[in-house]
Amino acid sequence: MAYLSTTNYLEDKNFVDKWLYTMRTGELDLSWMKASTEKIKPHEANARRGLTYRDLDLGSYGFTGVPEKVRTNRSYAPRGAEIPAGVPDSQPWVSRKSEVWAFNTESYYEEAVTRQWNVTTDIPWERLDGVELPETTGKALSQLMTFLTEVEMIATDTPAMWLPRLNPDFIEVKAFIAAQAMDEARHTEAFRKRALTTGWGLMQASPMNEMALKHLRDADSFSEMSVALHLVAEGNVLTLFRFSEYLSPTDVDKRIFRLVMQDEARHVGYGMQHFKYVLENFPEKREVLHAHLDEAENISFAGAAATELTEAFIILAGGGLKRENIEEGIKITTKFNLKQMEEHFERLEKCGMPERKERSKLFQMYQAGVAAAEAAGIKL
């Protein structure tokens, strides 16, 4: 047994006797009524939005008041409750606020709750009835979906793995991370279901991408995980979804990409806000994050060898396998690759890491790519 309660309550005579006494006499102890906790009266700031976590950001219950180093709660007690002696240690790994916090976390969570959608019923699957895609685009779409299913899977494991490691006082972050796990499960479901309705089924795994994805999960700290997952990987995926929506062979695919995009933008939003927060509030971390980004960008380089994805993308973008299709597909794919990198550096800069460009080999590759594209007459 990994943990044994300090008391076996079946054998604790005092515990049972006290219980019996209460039930027999109705004499209540009521010591909990004297809990030295704050009394507050929250109000709905906007009745149409209902009662939000932000409305509860008051005094000792609020998230604003959570200190940088949480020293007083390591149990399962909700923030602001009285914590008696004898509660267990929930063994958090992360008890420093700037390691997890992001401006707006509570709103990202509330947004996630109100904007849950259902792959089963919110996608007009019946419209695929009778739709037969040509073999080339059908297979390319299936291959893209196969890759995306792999991506989304790591995006469920990673937040889930970190969630129990977060100090219980980070209620809103834990809630956001839980909502993210559900969002990613839904994305896996969307892409899997789409692959299994193309007529081609799932296609081939992507070893290079899987290697890259494993790196997301196995980070040393939450902040490093977050910059690699929320900012780099999901940022890239967001660009990919936008292009995929544009390239979608059917309106069903368009709808799928539009819906997953909403969720993904929320994850990236959190990632950006967190990155900003950690840089501002935990300056010693900057070099650590740079080093982690070096690895994340190394992985971006590796992704270039995942030709099963690039090729599928080219076919979808060009609409087939004929020479002119491929030429057109390469143009769009080039734009896409460069757009992904451009947005990546834009995000980092916006969050307070403009010096990334000087350090990054990926940025050099981006610049070389832009020059080559222009030389080839590709309008960016």
Next chain:
Amino acid sequence: MAFYADKDYTVDETVLEAANQVMAGNLGLHWYDAKTEKVKGKPSDPRRGLTYQDLDLGSYGYTQIPENLRTSQSMVARGSEKVGVLPDMGYVVNRKSDVWADNVTDLYEEDKARRWTPAIDVPWAELDAHPLPAPVEAACSQLYTFLQECSLVSLDFAARWVPLINQDFIEQKSWLCAQMLGWARLGEAFRKRALYGGAGLGRASNTAEQGLKEWLWADTFPHGSLSINLSLGGFVLAICRHVAAFAPSKADRVLHGFAMQDTARQTAYGLGQLRYFLSHRANELPATQSYVDFTEHVMLALLGSPELLEPLIIISGGGLEKEQVRSGRLAVSKFIPLVVSEYLERLEAAGMSGRRERSRIPSVIDQIQVAA
């Protein structure tokens, strides 16, 4: 860093060459004839949309997942073609009977279909229009403090196991993700309710938390699931039903109406999983019986913790006057055996026959009833 890419790709010529070849229009198309089953799934009932049940097809289906997963440890989506060197994700739960339940896909689909939003679905203003008497509001703040502790533990349980469970059990993992959101949402609802009433939070319960940690930290998924999904889920479900029945306000009634649906799904999975586990692994029954012998004292810790018991008496009786406490006590003396009898009934139904006779809890509960 626990994991580095196998080389420095920024200087790797082969990668660059591969990418350049493709971008020059020389497509290798090694994936184009993937050796996978060609299927075209369809909704079986258009009202319901396209469910995971509709896609239980051949090599993609969940019915065909073997009991022992020996050849998949990576992120590969079940049914796709595996090629090359795929990473080992270190999954420690690789047996279907450790996690599966016949109702798990139903529960996942049901969860998505029956979602709600605490911010707007609970009529919070009712608490302003009809404020509760001070002792009842204080009792509510204590009860909802306690329920937040239960929610956090349930949330951590699902999250803790998701990254340890093999990716081939995708529907089951998705269900755990749905549970994560479900418990975050319940924790949110309970916190909002406690704080909106004006009495603040109450006191955390060391009794309950000690017990809950013992359940949460179970060594194996089936044992942990029995504790957290079946036992704790059933326990919280009963609280929701009880508070809904004795609801001090419309807000509490509505909140628990939704909360009981969520917790009932959790309980249903707990029962379904245990049933699947024991029916496929009969030899695990003795170990499971002894796990329950060892840990069921936690049920007493929960039921008897003053941070639950006393507010429940006050809420059930409507106040702290002598008569109110008396009727509250009477209601709680019916509530406690109800929880225990449903708990034992579920264990029996899952395949733990003889549990009722073996359990030491009923003898304590009998004394409680006599005392009341």
Next chain:
Amino acid sequence: MAISFPSTEYFEALKGQMAAQPEKFRRLGFIDTTFGVRVGQNGKARNFVLEFEVFDLKNVREVDAIDLRRVDFAIEGDSRVWREMLENISRNGEADSLHDINTLAHFGEQLKIVYDDPDGHDKLYRFMESIQKFFDLSSKVEVSFS
């Protein structure tokens, strides 16, 4: 024209009301359960089986006796209790919290939930909001009690 309770016509009328408000029931989510309703009177009883599927009441029929192995659960009660509940619904437009199914059945003292498998029993709570809203539709039907 008042519809008498209990009868298949009564449940058919609720079924019609349910179908007329698809959005409301869609929002509450799938309801996949078959359960029994038993209305006792003077030592006798009338029994019905209600089969819900997706968002609708698919089928209702009167039976001689409810086979608990073929339903998820059954709600049993004396006609007096059922009547009180339905009258409360028709007064308020929905059951107040003293008269909803959960409250009436909580300790099994007014209504009683019987079942063969606790998994079936738990479905009552999994679908409670839909089931309650279904019975609340009674406020839109003129009911007479035999």
